[in-house]
Every structure is written in structure tokens, then in C-alpha cells.
Amino acid sequence: MRGELDLREHGHNRRWRFRQPSVLPGFGLALGVTLFWLVLIILIPLSGLIWRSSGLGWSQFMTLALDTRTLNALRISFGTAFVAAIVNLIFGVILAWVLVRYRFPGKRVIDAMVDLPFALPTAVAGIALATLYAPNGWIGALLAPLGIKIAFTPVGIVIALIFVGLPFVVRTVQPIMEEIDKEVEEAAATLGASRFQTIRRVLLPGLLPAGLTGFALAFARGVGEYGSVIFIAGNLPYVSEIAPLLIVIRLEEFNYPAATAIAAVMLVISFAMLLVINSIQAWSRRRYVYVA
Amino acid sequence: MEVRVQNIRKEFGRFPALDDVSLNIRSGELIALLGPSGSGKTTLLRLVAGLESPTDGTIFFGDEDASQKTVQERNIGFVFQHYALFRHMTVLDNVAFGLKVRPANRRPPAADIRKRALDLIDLVQLSGLEKRYPAQLSGGQRQRVALARAMAVEPNVLLLDEPFGALDAQVRKELRRWLREIHDRTGHTTIFVTHDQEEALELADRVVVMSKGTIEQVGTPDEIYDHPVSPFVYGFIGQSNALAVTLANGEIWFEDRPIGLRAPTEPDGPATLYFRPHDIELIDGCGGCLAGLVTASRRVAGTRHLELDLGRNHPHAEIELPPERTTTQDRARVAFRPTKWKLFRDEKAGNEVPSADVEAEAPVQPFELARTGT
Amino acid sequence: MSPDLATAAHHVRAATSESRFARLSLIAAALAFVALFLLLPLAAVFTEALRKGPAEFLSALGDAETFSAIRLTLIVAAIAVPLNLVFGVAAAWAIAKFEFIGKAFLTTLIDLPFSVSPVISGLVFVLLFGSHSLIGPWLQSHGIQILFAVPGLVLATVFVTFPFVARELIPLMQEQGTSDEEAALSLGASGWQTFWHVTLPNIKWGLLYGVLLCNARAMGEFGAVSVVSGHIRGQTNTMPLQVEILYNEYNFVAAFAVATLLALLALVTLVLKTALELRYSAEIAASRRH
Numbered sequence: 001m002r003g004e005l006d007l008r009e010h011g012h013n014r015r016w017r018f019r020q021p022s023v024l025p026g027f028g029l030a031l032g033v034t035l036f037w038l039v040l041i042i043l044i045p046l047s048g049l050i051w052r053s054s055g056l057g058w059s060q061f062m063t064l065a066l067d068t069r070t071l072n073a074l075r076i077s078f079g080t081a082f083v084a085a086i087v088n089l090i091f092g093v094i095l096a097w098v099l100v101r102y103r104f105p106g107k108r109v110i111d112a113m114v115d116l117p118f119a120l121p122t123a124v125a126g127i128a129l130a131t132l133y134a135p136n137g138w139i140g141a142l143l144a145p146l147g148i149k150i151a152f153t154p155v156g157i158v159i160a161l162i163f164v165g166l167p168f169v170v171r172t173v174q175p176i177m178e179e180i181d182k183e184v185e186e187a188a189a190t191l192g193a194s195r196f197q198t199i200r201r202v203l204l205p206g207l208l209p210a211g212l213t214g215f216a217l218a219f220a221r222g223v224g225e226y227g228s229v230i231f232i233a234g235n236l237p238y239v240s241e242i243a244p245l246l247i248v249i250r251l252e253e254f255n256y257p258a259a260t261a262i263a264a265v266m267l268v269i270s271f272a273m274l275l276v277i278n279s280i281q282a283w284s285r286r287r288y289v290y291v292a
Numbered sequence: 293m294e295v296r297v298q299n300i301r302k303e304f305g306r307f308p309a310l311d312d313v314s315l316n317i318r319s320g321e322l323i324a325l326l327g328p329s330g331s332g333k334t335t336l337l338r339l340v341a342g343l344e345s346p347t348d349g350t351i352f353f354g355d356e357d358a359s360q361k362t363v364q365e366r367n368i369g370f371v372f373q374h375y376a377l378f379r380h381m382t383v384l385d386n387v388a389f390g391l392k393v394r395p396a397n398r399r400p401p402a403a404d405i406r407k408r409a410l411d412l413i414d415l416v417q418l419s420g421l422e423k424r425y426p427a428q429l430s431g432g433q434r435q436r437v438a439l440a441r442a443m444a445v446e447p448n449v450l451l452l453d454e455p456f457g458a459l460d461a462q463v464r465k466e467l468r469r470w471l472r473e474i475h476d477r478t479g480h481t482t483i484f485v486t487h488d489q490e491e492a493l494e495l496a497d498r499v500v501v502m503s504k505g506t507i508e509q510v511g512t513p514d515e516i517y518d519h520p521v522s523p524f525v526y527g528f529i530g531q532s533n534a535l536a537v538t539l540a541n542g543e544i545w546f547e548d549r550p551i552g553l554r555a556p557t558e559p560d561g562p563a564t565l566y567f568r569p570h571d572i573e574l575i576d577g578c579g580g581c582l583a584g585l586v587t588a589s590r591r592v593a594g595t596r597h598l599e600l601d602l603g604r605n606h607p608h609a610e611i612e613l614p615p616e617r618t619t620t621q622d623r624a625r626v627a628f629r630p631t632k633w634k635l636f637r638d639e640k641a642g643n644e645v646p647s648a649d650v651e652a653e654a655p656v657q658p659f660e661l662a663r664t665g666t
Numbered sequence: 667m668s669p670d671l672a673t674a675a676h677h678v679r680a681a682t683s684e685s686r687f688a689r690l691s692l693i694a695a696a697l698a699f700v701a702l703f704l705l706l707p708l709a710a711v712f713t714e715a716l717r718k719g720p721a722e723f724l725s726a727l728g729d730a731e732t733f734s735a736i737r738l739t740l741i742v743a744a745i746a747v748p749l750n751l752v753f754g755v756a757a758a759w760a761i762a763k764f765e766f767i768g769k770a771f772l773t774t775l776i777d778l779p780f781s782v783s784p785v786i787s788g789l790v791f792v793l794l795f796g797s798h799s800l801i802g803p804w805l806q807s808h809g810i811q812i813l814f815a816v817p818g819l820v821l822a823t824v825f826v827t828f829p830f831v832a833r834e835l836i837p838l839m840q841e842q843g844t845s846d847e848e849a850a851l852s853l854g855a856s857g858w859q860t861f862w863h864v865t866l867p868n869i870k871w872g873l874l875y876g877v878l879l880c881n882a883r884a885m886g887e888f889g890a891v892s893v894v895s896g897h898i899r900g901q902t903n904t905m906p907l908q909v910e911i912l913y914n915e916y917n918f919v920a921a922f923a924v925a926t927l928l929a930l931l932a933l934v935t936l937v938l939k940t941a942l943e944l945r946y947s948a949e950i951a952a953s954r955r956h
């Protein structure tokens with residue numbers, strides 16, 4: 001095997017090696033398949049996008065990206081995603097707390113249901129929410145007399161994005177909560193901290209990294225969401241039109257440069273979010289993991 | 293602060309972890325709760341802390357009934373086996389925590405809190421490490437932070453739950469010595485739980501030996517070791533041999549012969565004889581002795597340990613002798629007699645026979661605190 | 667105050683729990699949140715589908731276009747899921763069992779489809795194979811149709827469900843380490859034997875989860891597929907796309923009827939997932955803790 005060859009030839013040299021020697025076989029095959037698939041399915045298509053958008057030239061790119069309608073669409077996408085992620089952060093923590101610490105009838109069902117947004121197709125969620133919050137829907141009808149309109153407004157988008165992002169915070173925070181050391185809570189109590197103080201000063205800070213990760217994941221998901229939003233949003237340009245929808249519209253107009261530009265901007269921001277998520281996780285691992 | 297435990301009973305479901313336990317702890321003393329797992333020692337500690345509520349009985353801190361108070365109100369300091377430090381706070385913040393969470397009317401100004409925390413960090417010899425996080429400390433250092441944190445609130449009583457159980461043997465020894473020093477300096481009433489009798493006997497002013505939810509004996513380390521009042525204590529503390537014997541006319545018989553010990557006040561019948569391996573004398577010939585064949589001989593530090601086969605139905609006995617007084621031949625026959633011993637009639641603690649400790653004519657072997665495991 | 671011994675114990679609340687009021691409020695808030703955002707939409711799907719009675723519901727499902735949409739969904743999933751399964755296993759094997767430079771980068775790349783909007787996932791294929799692209803004209807002249815045809819749908823679905831199996835397997839196999847495999851090799855097993863008899867049984871639950879989620883997403887994908895499909899009725903519409911078409915035509919009962927099938931699929935996925943977790947939680951924990 002390749003690894004052993006390395007050892008025999010260069011065993012006593014400290015030279016740069018692509019991978020550590022190992023007795024396990026199949027590295028070449030596995031990595032080969034992985035890279036082949038990765039390149040074919042992910043990298044080529046994505047570089048196609050990058051190549052296309054760079055082919056636009058800088059000035060044309062900026063014009064397309066900074067077009068008012070585009071900017072509004074981006075504003076709506078990011079703004080609603082942000083609000084929805086905040087709501088999910090608050091209620092996600094509460095939900096995780098309740099699921100981990102309390103017992104009540106139907107808990108197991110609720111716990112399983114949290115994954116529903118992962119499993120349910122976005123189009124199904126989209127039409128269900130649109131029907132619920134339309135002026136003659138179950139909830140829409142309740143709120144209409146109060147003058148509150150949800151469907152066909154940005155509020156509707158936020159509602160849809162709350163649905164879509166709900167599991168992210170819960171599932172990221174839940175394992176951390178399950179591992180909370182009871183003795184730490186007891187220690188705080190013996191030192192005189194009230195229950196509220198214990199939660200605020202001792203438990204919540206420990207949940208911060210997981211909470212932030214979940215928030216970022218929900219936010220990133222919300223920004224790119226399409227299927228569950230377009231039915232409830234109303235899709236009025238400048239008012240309730242999200243960026244992904246604008247891309248689709250441009251595509252249907254055969255305006256490839258514009259579609260490409262918007263997509264490129266969204267990608268850049270998505271990658272930035274990924275970096276943020278990874279650095280939060282790395283930071284928290286450094287801070288909180290006990291060294292042996 | 294004096295602590296009085298009165299008729300405490302604690303049940304978990306149907307299982308009685310503590311059964312009618314009463315104990316008086318003097319102000320400023322360092323007392324150990326010692327026993328095997330399941331003895332109820334940790335439960336008792338947690339009841340004093342307020343982390344559990346008793347099913348029955350009361351606990352007094354001084355003259356006040358503490359049973360009605362929540363754990364926050366009792367003003368105790370608790371040190372956990374696994375430190376339970378706040379991972380996201382520095383050492384300084386950990387130690388200062390108890391003072392910072394006080395309600396506004398009792399909270400000292402921030403500068404005072406900081407000073408007090410730094411003083412305590414200095415007391416536990418961790419100066420310079422205030423800004424570190426628990427993840428950056430060793431086990432021994434973490435436990436010292438835990439202790440400083442517990443002491444910061446000027447507790448009525450300091451409670452330690454197997455504080456050195458998670459540490460290496462060497463660190464454990466150092467911290468034991470150090471804990472005693474700290475206690476002598478600060479004078480807090482301190483209760484600590486351990487299953488390590490060496491630790492209890494070395495550290496404590498008094499030891500409470502517990503078993504199966506009850507207190508077997510309370511006494512100073514000397515009292516516990518030299519004058520155990522029940523078979524459990526005799527067997528749990530130090531090393532011991534237990535032989536089934538019979539009493540006849542005040543004479544103690546083993547198997548078919550007298551062993552040369554008398555208990556004149558004792559009625560006839562079966563009993564168990566307890567003695568420690570080093571409380572024996574060798575006898576030439578046998579005009580009343582215990583005799584057996586040597587099945588194993590080991591040199592342990594300054595003495596020789598012999599394992600003797602006393603007969604088919606009896607467990608092997610262990611005796612200790614200075615090396616020069618023994619032969620090292622296997623299957624040599626050895627005759628001996630206990631110089632210090634105790635008879636117990638019934639295996640239940642408390643049913644002990646009036647003390648039959650006998651100081652023999654032969655000089656008693658120098659006291660050796662034998663190492664036991666676990 | 668002289669203590670009433672019998673009740674003293676019950677007055678003092680345990681050190682680490684909230685007041686009854688706080689607990690009930692939190693539970694109420696959580697349940698209200700779940701009911702509003704999860705249960706209500708789900709209930710709406712079934713209610714709307716049956717609004718005009720079961721007969722209408724069933725005839726909507728029997729519609730020819732709907733039927734071909736169902737068939738197309740199944741075909742696409744049947745291709746995409748096994749492909750990503752093989753990929754996921756290969757990637758997890760390479761990443762979890764070996765140390766090499768660029769491992770973290772590779773893992774991040776695998777995660778890419780997760781962080782990209784589904785619309786963009788579809789867009790990249792339009793840019794790649796569309797008539798304005800490099801390859802497009804060549805494909806056209808050779809009569810190969812990718813976009814607005816089944817291959818395009820498959821590609822977009824594969825892209826979007828790419829990471830699911832790998833993401834489930836990589837942490838699992840990393841936790842399990844290499845000791846089992848090394849033991850098998852030292853006993854003389856070949857690479858494939860080791861993989862088949864040692865590794866696979868260890869990862870079977872993670873594999874099953876990954877496949878479940880991958881399948882659910884493959885059948886339910888909307889955004890990416892919508893961009894590449896061309897919406898040709900009866901030919902390039904998967905079930906989610908069919909839902910959209912019916913809804914936009916105000917054919918609500920039919921739209922919700924198809925949606926019901928998808929919702930049932932989602933519920934079955936959840937039930938299977940939970941059942942697996944319940945029955946084999948001990949085994950899963952043991953295989954994780956290796």
C-alpha cells in the first residue's frame with residue numbers, strides 16, 4: 001500500500017507528506033470517488049457561475065448588483081431572514097429547554113415534529129402557510145378585523161422563514177443542554193444564586209456558541225429560501241420580493257447576466273456566513289474543551 | 293457554626309438511603325463521613341447542604357432550623373468531586389461569583405469583591421492565575437479554585453464531597469495536607485465525605501463511620517482504629533481477621549482447642565473474634581493458641597505478612613511480624629495468639645459484647661496503620 | 667416557626683428546578699410556538715385536501731398529469747439517492763479514517779450545497795448547460811437534452827442532496843476511529859471484507875438516517891428543480907412542481923391532494939427516524955462511543 005511504501009522509502013526522513021501512513025486500504029479509491037463526484041457535481045457548476053459572473057466585467061457587475069430592485073430584493077431577503085432567525089433563537093432555546101428538562105404528555109411527539117421543516121417539501125409548507133394566513137384563512141380571518149395583514153406582506157415572509165428555520169437552533173442547542181452538568185447548577189445554588197441568576201449567568205453563557213451557530217444556520221437557510229416563501233409573499237417588487245425569486249424572474253426574461261450577478265452576491269454572503277459559523281465553533285471549542 | 297442533625301430519614305422512592313441518623317458537629321471542627329458506596333454519606337452531606345430535602349427529621353445550624361431554608365439561604369460552601377467550575381468564567385470570576393449574586397443590600401462594592409477574591413486565590417496558592425479559564429488548569433488547581441469559591445461567601449459550614457477523588461494519588465496527598473492547613477487557618481466548620489479511610493483518619497478531628505444508611509461509630513481517628521464498636525467498623529477500618537469461635541466457661545475456643553484467651557464475663561455460645569494482623573505474638577509450642585500452616589509470605593515495607601491456613605472451614609488469617617522473627621519456609625507451622633482483640637456476638641452493629649480488649653503480657657507491637665485498598 | 671416535620675420536606679423546592687409557574691409558562695410557550703408554526707400548517711394541508719370531500723381528493727390524485735409527476739419524483743429519487751449514498755460512504759471513508767492535508771477544506775466543500783440557495787443550485791446548471799453556455803450548443807447539436815428534461819432534474823437533485831449521507835457518516839465514523847478496522851486487517855481480512863463485515867455494520871444506523879433524510883429532500887426539492895425543469899406539464903414536473911402549478915391555477919383541492927402525499931412522506935420519514943432512534947438508541951450510543 002502506498003502508505004507503507006512511504007515508510008520504507010522515507011521512514012527516517014522528515015519530509016512533507018500528503019497524508020499520514022496508515023494500514024487501512026482504499027484511501028486512493030475513496031478519495032478518488034469523492035473528488036470525482038465533488039468536481040463533477042459541485043465544483044464545475046459553481047465555477048461556471050463564477051466564470052460567468054467574472055465575464056461580466058466589473059462595471060456591468062456592479063450596475064446589475066446595485067440595481068434598485070435587486071437591492072430591495074436583497075434587503076427583504078436578508079432582513080426577513082434576520083428577524084426570523086432571532087425569533088427562532090429565542091423560541092428555539094425555550095423549546096430545547098422544555099424538551100430536555102421537563103416531562104409532559106406528548107413530549108416525544110413534539111420532539112419528533114421539530115424535524116418537520118427538514119422533512120417537509122418547501123412547496124407544501126408554502127401553500128399551507130399561504131392558505132392559513134390569507135385574509136380568508138384560519139389565522140388571516142382572525143386578524144383581519146384587527147387590521148393586521150400577514151399574507152402578501154414581509155410579515156408573511158418572516159412567518160414562512162420561522163417555519164423553515166425552526167429546527168436549526170433547537171437541534172444545535174439540544175445536545176449542549178443535555179450535557180449541562182447538574183453539579184454546576186447545584187454549585188451556583190450553594191453559592192447563593194437564585195434560579196434566575198443561575199440560568200442567566202451560568203447556563204445561558206454556556207449555550208451561547210451553540211445558539212449563535214443555530215442562529216447563523218437558520219439565517220443562512222432563510223436567506224436562500226424559495227419554495228415556502230413565494231406563495232405567501234405576494235411577490236410585489238420592492239415590497240415583498242425576495243432575492244431568489246428575482247433570480248428566477250431574470251432567468252425567465254433570459255437576462256442571464258442579471259441572474260448571475262444576484263446569485264454571485266448571495267453566494268459571497270453565504271460563504272461569509274459559513275466562515276462565521278466555523279469560526280464560532282472553533283472559538284468555542286478552544287475555550288470550553290478541557291485539555292486532558 | 294455548630295451543626296446538629298436530628299433523626300434524619302431520607303427515602304428515594306421506597307429505598308431508605310438514611311435511616312434515623314443523628315449527629316452533632318462542633319463549631320470549627322473538621323469531620324469526615326467515611327463509608328463504602330451506598331452507606332449514605334453523600335446523601336447526608338447533601339441534606340446538610342440543602343441540595344436534598346429529608347423525608348423526616350431536622351437539621352439545625354446553630355439554633356436555627358435550617359430544614360426550612362433553601363440551599364441559597366443556608367449560606368454553605370460546597371465543593372464537588374468534579375469541581376463544577378463555571379467553564380466560561382475566569383478563575384477570578386468563579387471565586388467572586390458567590391459575592392456577585394448577593395442581593396443588592398448584602399452585596400459588597402465591586403472593589404471589595406475583587407480584593408476578597410484575590411485574597412482567597414492567594415490563600416489557595418494560585419496567585420497569578422486569576423485570568424485563566426478552568427480548561428487551562430490542572431485537576432489539583434481546579435479543586436483549589438473550587439475551594440476558594442466556596443470559602444468566598446464566608447460559609448456557615450464547608451461541605452466537601454469526595455474532593456480529591458478525581459485526582460492523581462500524588463496530588464491527592466499534597467492537597468490533603470494542604471486542606472488541613474487551610475482549615476486550621478480559617479477555622480470553618482468542615483464536613484467532608486470520603487470512602488478512603490486513610491484520608492479520613494489522617495485529616496479529620498473526628499470520623500463518622502457509616503454503613504447502609506446508619507452511623508456505625510463516631511470518634512477520633514484513634515478511637516475508631518483502636519476501639520471499634522462494631523464488626524463493620526472493625527472490618528472496614530484497617531486490616532482485620534474475623535474468626536468463628538466458641539465460648540465455654542469464659543474460655544475462648546477455636547475449633548477443638550482453647551486459644552489461651554479468656555472472656556470471663558461472657559456467656560457460652562458462638563461468637564466472632566476480631567483482631568488486627570499486627571496485634572499478635574508468636575508462641576513456641578502451644579498451650580492454647582491459634583496455629584496454622586503458612587501458605588504465603590510477603591515482605592511489605594518494614595514487616596513480613598504471613599498468610600496462614602487455619603483449617604478447612606476457615607478463611608485464611610493474616611498476621612504481621614517484624615522480618616527477623618519469622619521463618620520463610622513455606623508450610624512451616626506457626627502458632628500465635630492475639631494480644632488485642634474483640635468479641636462480637638451478633639453481626640449487627642450495636643449488639644456488641646462488652647469490650648473484651650485485653651492487654652497481653654507480651655509487649656504490644658508498635659502501632660502500624662496498615663494500608664487497605666479502596 | 668416550629669417545623670411541621672411531615673411537610674417540611676415538601677416546602678423546600680429542589681435546588682435546581684424552577685418554580686411551578688415558570689415551568690408551566692415555558693411549556694405553554696413552547697407548545698404554543700410548535701402548534702402555531704408546525705402543527706397548524708400540517709393540519710391545513712390535510713384539511714384543504716379534503717375540503718370538497720374524499721371523492722374529489724381521490725380523483726385529483728388519479729389525474730394523468732399528477733400521476734406522471736409522482737412517477738417522475740420516484741425516478742429522480744431512485745437515481746439521486748443511491749448515487750449520493752455511494753458518494754457519502756466514499757467521502758466518509760476517506761475523511762474519517764485517514765489524515766491528509768486539506769481534509770478540513772474538503773469537508774467544507776462537501777457542505778457547500780447546504781449553504782447555497784436552492785434557486786442558485788438550479789441556476790448553476792442553467793448556466794452550464796443552457797443555450798448561452800459553452801456546452802449548450804454542442805449538446806443541442808447532438809440532440810442531448812439536459813435542461814428542461816429528466817437529466818437536468820436528476821443533476822439538480824443530486825446537487826442539492828449531495829451532503830446528506832456524508833454529513834451523517836463523517837462524524838459517526840470519526841468517533842468510531844480506526845481500531846476496529848485495524849483489528850480486522852491484522853486478522854487477515856482484505857480491504858473489502860473489512861469494509862463489508864466490520865465498517866458497514868458499525869455505521870448502519872447513521873447510513874439509514876442519512877438515506878432517509880436524503881430521500882425526503884430528493885423527493886421534496888422545489889427551488890432547484892423549478893429552475894431547471896421548464897415546467898413542461900406531464901413531462902418535467904415533479905410532485906412539488908405539480909403542487910405549484912395546481913395552486914397557481916386556483917385548483918386548490920388538487921394542489922393540496924398532491925401536497926398531502928408529500929406531507930405523508932414527511933411524516934413517514936419522521937416516524938421511521940423516531941422509531942429507529944427509540945429502538946436502537948442503545949446500540950447507536952454504543953457504536954458512537956466506540
